[in-house]
Amino acid sequence: xxxxxxxxxxxxxxxxxxxxxxxxxxxxxxxxxxxxxxxxxxxxxxxxxxxxxxxxxxxxxxxxxxxxxxxxxxxxxxxxxxxxxxxxxxxxxxxxxxxxxxxxxxxxxxxxxxxxxxxxxxxxxxxxxxxxxxxxxxxxxxxxxxxxxxxxxxxxxxxxxxxxxxxxxxxxxxxxxxxxxxxxxxxxxxxxxxxxxxxx
Amino acid sequence: xxxxxxxxxxxxxxxxxxxxxxxxxxxxxxxxxxxxxxxxxxxxxxxxxxxxxxxxxxxxxxxxxxxxxxxxxxxxxxxxxxxxxxxxxxxxxxxxxxxxxxxxxxxxxxxxxxxxxxxxxxxxxxxxxxxxxxxxxxxxxxxxxxxxxxxxxxxxxxxxxxxxxxxxxxxxxxxxxxxxxxxxxxxxxxxxxxxxxxxx
DNA sequence: TATAATAGAACACAAGTAGAACCAATAGGG
DNA sequence: CCCTATTGGTTCTACTTGTGTTCTATTATA
Numbered sequence: 001x002x003x004x005x006x007x008x009x010x011x012x013x014x015x016x017x018x019x020x021x022x023x024x025x026x027x028x029x030x031x032x033x034x035x036x037x038x039x040x041x042x043x044x045x046x047x048x049x050x051x052x053x054x055x056x057x058x059x060x061x062x063x064x065x066x067x068x069x070x071x072x073x074x075x076x077x078x079x080x081x082x083x084x085x086x087x088x089x090x091x092x093x094x095x096x097x098x099x100x101x102x103x104x105x106x107x108x109x110x111x112x113x114x115x116x117x118x119x120x121x122x123x124x125x126x127x128x129x130x131x132x133x134x135x136x137x138x139x140x141x142x143x144x145x146x147x148x149x150x151x152x153x154x155x156x157x158x159x160x161x162x163x164x165x166x167x168x169x170x171x172x173x174x175x176x177x178x179x180x181x182x183x184x185x186x187x188x189x190x191x192x193x194x195x196x197x198x199x200x
Numbered sequence: 201x202x203x204x205x206x207x208x209x210x211x212x213x214x215x216x217x218x219x220x221x222x223x224x225x226x227x228x229x230x231x232x233x234x235x236x237x238x239x240x241x242x243x244x245x246x247x248x249x250x251x252x253x254x255x256x257x258x259x260x261x262x263x264x265x266x267x268x269x270x271x272x273x274x275x276x277x278x279x280x281x282x283x284x285x286x287x288x289x290x291x292x293x294x295x296x297x298x299x300x301x302x303x304x305x306x307x308x309x310x311x312x313x314x315x316x317x318x319x320x321x322x323x324x325x326x327x328x329x330x331x332x333x334x335x336x337x338x339x340x341x342x343x344x345x346x347x348x349x350x351x352x353x354x355x356x357x358x359x360x361x362x363x364x365x366x367x368x369x370x371x372x373x374x375x376x377x378x379x380x381x382x383x384x385x386x387x388x389x390x391x392x393x394x395x396x397x398x399x400x
Numbered sequence: 401t402a403t404a405a406t407a408g409a410a411c412a413c414a415a416g417t418a419g420a421a422c423c424a425a426t427a428g429g430g
Numbered sequence: 431c432c433c434t435a436t437t438g439g440t441t442c443t444a445c446t447t448g449t450g451t452t453c454t455a456t457t458a459t460a
């Protein structure tokens with residue numbers, strides 16, 4: 001199913017993605033043709049059929065303006081991967097769980113949710129039991145709050161400060177001290193983009 | 201049921217939305233026809249029927265001016281009433297605004313959303329800029345965090361402690377002191393049930 | 401030489417339109 | 431209160447147009 005796309009197919013797919021962000025309705029084959037510099041919608045149709053086979057486009061059974069991209073995941077739910085507590089690996093949840101997340105609290109990039117254990121970020125307003133939304137990334141800017149893996153085993157949620165020689169992870173709890181590591185000890189898993197808490 | 205609209209149907213729906221904001225009564229089919237450049241209300245009726253099937257318009261059983269939009273109000277959005285800062289009235293937002301709220305952060309009872317201004321609840325992990333979800337209620341149990349109106353004018357977000365003789369409102373900020381009132385000065389607007397924060 | 405890409409024609413079906421005739425609701429006059 | 435006229439929604443059928451589908455043949459590309 002997921003065989004690799006030819007160059008032209010990739011090009012068409014990219015165009016569809018852009019069009020999708022910009023317009024309410026998918027384009028017609030004729031519109032696509034002129035946008036891509038083709039003069040035969042028959043040829044285009046064949047290409048699109050390939051995208052359908054690849055699982056990237058909904059099969060359009062005679063519908064007009066039916067070139068719809070397969071919608072990527074539910075737009076309002078994210079997977080809850082487990083618990084995060086300073087100094088322990090992320091504790092996975094037994095069965096796969098998901099949670100509703102408002103679009104305001106996430107980004108367009110892939111995100112996941114963790115539940116916080118412990119008080120290491122209490123002064124940033126992140127409490128025990130809160131859910132945090134994390135954008136999956138392997139780099140961060142200084143000052144961002146990241147989920148980082150130390151020595152490949154211990155996961156932690158901290159504010160990051162990177163210098164050429166070392167990485168410092170700052171807890172937001174005056175009872176705890178910043179932790180210093182060499183850059184190759186720390187692997188960034190993602191960056192905090194949202195947080196939510198329930199009081200009942 | 202919720203299949204996607206054709207281009208014409210979308211156009212009609214958009215027009216209805218705009219008309220809805222502007223006028224008291226829905227338009228007649230004839231009015232719609234001339235507005236949309238149609239000359240047959242029969243055709244229009246067919247389109248509208250499609251909108252009814254899609255669940256966007258109330259079925260209009262022979263009623264006059266019966267093209268009523270279905271009250272949208274997904275069960276996942278709540279109205280944002282304004283800002284709350286200790287010691288000032290709730291500052292209303294100009295135009296009616298709504299926000300997506302996961303069911304986990306709300307209750308089944310009527311709720312609304314406020315945005316927090318200031319640091320009076322910082323030690324409870326509620327920061328400047330956070331959105332809070334409040335269940336509409338006029339009573340609270342001791343220890344709950346409430347939106348309360350003081351002397352009918354000043355709204356505030358505080359943890360409540362009620363005794364027979366007085367009401368104490370505790371801020372969660374050691375720089376501020378608890379406030380004491382007589383019970384008839386304080387009217388409870390709602391109880392905090394959820395909170396969310398965006399980091400971007 | 402095989403695979404990808406293209407053009408073009410012929411076709412089929414969905415979307416949109418018009419118009420007429422038919423009902424249902426309301427308002428006004430006896 | 432009933433009768434009737436008028437307004438406005440409902441239901442058809444027929445037609446036009448837009449747009450996806452299929453095919454066959456030809457040209458690039460690797």
